[in-house]
Amino acid sequence: MCNVEDQDLLPPSKAKNASRTCIKCKEVAQIVLRADNCYCRSCFIAYFTHKFRATIGKSKLIRSNEKVLLAFSGGPRSSAMLYLVHEGLSENIHKKLRFLPGVVFIDDGAILQLSENERRNYLEFIRTTVSKTGFPLFCESLGKIFPTNQDTNIQSNLLSSDLSNTTRSDATSSSNFDLDTLIKRFKNDELKIVQVFEKLPNSTAKEDMLHILRKKLIQQIAEANGYTKVMFADCGTRLAVKILSDIAQGRGSSVAHDVTFADERNQAVTLVRPMREFLTKEVANYLTLKSIDYRTRLSLTTMKPVKSSIERLTENFVTDLQASFPSTVNTICRTGDKLSVGDTSKIDADAICPLCDSRIDTNNSLEGKTTSKTTSKICQNTADSCCGEGDGSCNRIARINLTAKEIEDRLCYGCRLIFHSNNWEMDDLPQFLIDAIEKQLRRKRLKEEIEEFLLD
Amino acid sequence: MACCAISGSIQAQYNSKVILLPFNFQCLNNSDSFCVMLWWPLQQALNVTGNGQAYRWDMKKLISWIKENLLQERPELFVQGDSVRPGILVLINESDWELLGELEYHLEENDCILFISTLHGG
DSSP states (O other), X not given: OOOOOHHHHSOOOOOOOSSOBOTXXXXXXXXXXXXXXXXXXXXXXXXXXXXXXXXHHHHTOOOTTOEEEEEOOSSHHHHHHHHHHHHHHHSOSTTXXXXXXXXXXXXXXXXXXXXXXXXXXXXHXXXXXXXXXXXXXXXXXXXXXXXXXXXXXXXXXXXXXXXXXXXXXXXXXXXXXXXXXXXXXXXXXXXXXXXXXXXXXXXXXXXXXXXXXXXXXXXXXXXXXXXXXXXXXXXXXXXXXXXXXXXXXXXGGGHHHHHSSEEOSSSSOEEEOTTTTOOHHHHHHHHHHTTOOOOOOOOTTTTSOGGGOHHHHHHHHHHHHHHHOXXXXXXXXXXHHHSOOOOGXXXXXXXXXXXXXXXXXXXXXXXXXXXXXXXXHHHHHHHHHSOSOSSSTTSSSOSSOOOHHHHHHHSOHHHHHHTXXXXXXXXXXXXHHHHHHHHHHHHHHHXXXXXXXXXX | XXXXXXXXXXXXXXXXXXXXXXXXXXXXXXXXXOOOOOOHHHHHHHTOEETXXXXXXXXXXXXXXXXXXXXXXXXXXXXXXXXXXXXXXXEETTEEGGGGTGGGXXXXXXXXXXXXXXXXXX
């Protein structure tokens, strides 16, 4: 009974491909999704659009006239998503999408070390693409996550960088000028973040940090502008990679959140993933058939060897496996789906990692490993980060003096690894993180103070 | 995540629409399209005579030609064995090459061949 015949396990042999026909309409097929699933052009487009709308509709999460922000990078997946949303809103059909979209673009050119010219071209592309849809566009540099002293108010800055205003008043010469000032402002914001990224020990930590900060900034922008949902264009293949690399990086506790359709860790802004049922291959086919313009996004590991980061290595593993076993991605995603998030409302606010918003599942077992490291760091860092007055007069740390240990204790295991073996200073931490930790600490102190007066 | 660097000078030399390589926007200054277009070498290739006999290139030959002539760095990010790496989608006239015999497909004149990287980072 337990005998499994060998040939069952072998990858399906490459089919002898005489001109095959579409499984729906029996026309000549153009697209192969997996071994025998062939589609013709029109059936594929219908299938793709239907799947997108069905994923949104099935969730019943997005109400009509709700403000939804689309995270748009100009890459293949988000370009397809933007197109699908635009199409879904303009058509006069019964499954019309009924929300009010806005588009956000986060420029991470500084971290990818793009030249000014490349960044200008890229921004220009983003602007023209989004202006075709007529959605409002928010453009911000990733450097914004480290606010400079003058502009702590994120909202006012975003309004000024709302490029859609400038595009509507056409005039190409003036819009060119606007891009220049925008890039200049971006550069000003980015001094800090470039330094911080240089300090991170390896590309795994850099990629991880980039994802976290980008997500944070998008959430901040959404919140500041009254958007309650953010759509990310993660597709199935990406999610499969994310599940495996999350586990490899000690982020097992956040896997469930990272793959569900709706990630509700942040109470104000929910992240949704309407593209999660697609494979990258389907997206690429769709883009080509619809001749949608997109840019190939560079990443931190572009042109680097396969083993340059955990994420990269995992992607390689998944795509190699997917080539011979076409259900690999689906299997991984379905497995991820089975992990349940649990009741988030019951979680103590103290037990949430302020950096990645996931639940902290580490306990003392981990601390033995990090204690010796952190104690030596306390001495070093308190001296570095404060003038010694301890009353905040040096303004480097407002109100409460945080020690490295206090900060590290508040982070989840995965986030601790980002800062692992790294001589970072308080200054290198984004303000939102320091604020969140201070808040947690104040609560904790207050709790301790009133503890004896509480009834059990 | 794989990315193939293709020299910018190539696009200046060959300008007709036979092969499109949508890899890396860095290699192209006019970023309206990702195309590196080749015409001349194929035109020549289509009429090459080996042993006194005319033959046409198949995809296998094309991929090895691209590997030797276009890829400057890390060809392993594009090629694996005789074929392309998993994760790179090959479309011949907008049809999946799996339907057309993959490596054995013989190039026709004016074929439009797209190599699309579906990997993160291009």
